[in-house]
Amino acid sequence: MYLVNEAPWGNSIRVLIEKSAEKKKVTINQLLSYARELDRHYVPSRYPNAHPAGTPHEAYDELTSRKAIEAAEHLISFVKKFIEEQG
Numbered sequence: 001m002y003l004v005n006e007a008p009w010g011n012s013i014r015v016l017i018e019k020s021a022e023k024k025k026v027t028i029n030q031l032l033s034y035a036r037e038l039d040r041h042y043v044p045s046r047y048p049n050a051h052p053a054g055t056p057h058e059a060y061d062e063l064t065s066r067k068a069i070e071a072a073e074h075l076i077s078f079v080k081k082f083i084e085e086q087g
Helices: 013-024 029-039 062-086
Strands: none
Touching: 013 029, 029 062
8 A cells, every 4th residue: 555655554455455456547356356355354263253153263174274375375476566567
């Protein structure tokens, strides 16, 4: 967000990406899917009472974890490339 002269505020990756893309006129359709994937994990993975039953470690399996890691890798790759192009 600092790259587009705004302070990052909030915990939603999707919202941060939307605001940045709006300022820089960048197409982000696929990135939003990755951002939503990570946003879904923000609260439930951190708080023991966020799930209807059990603890966070019982709600996650290898596939769920891999999807989150893949989403993060795509987003990080995009951001690195975006920063390089702006610099």
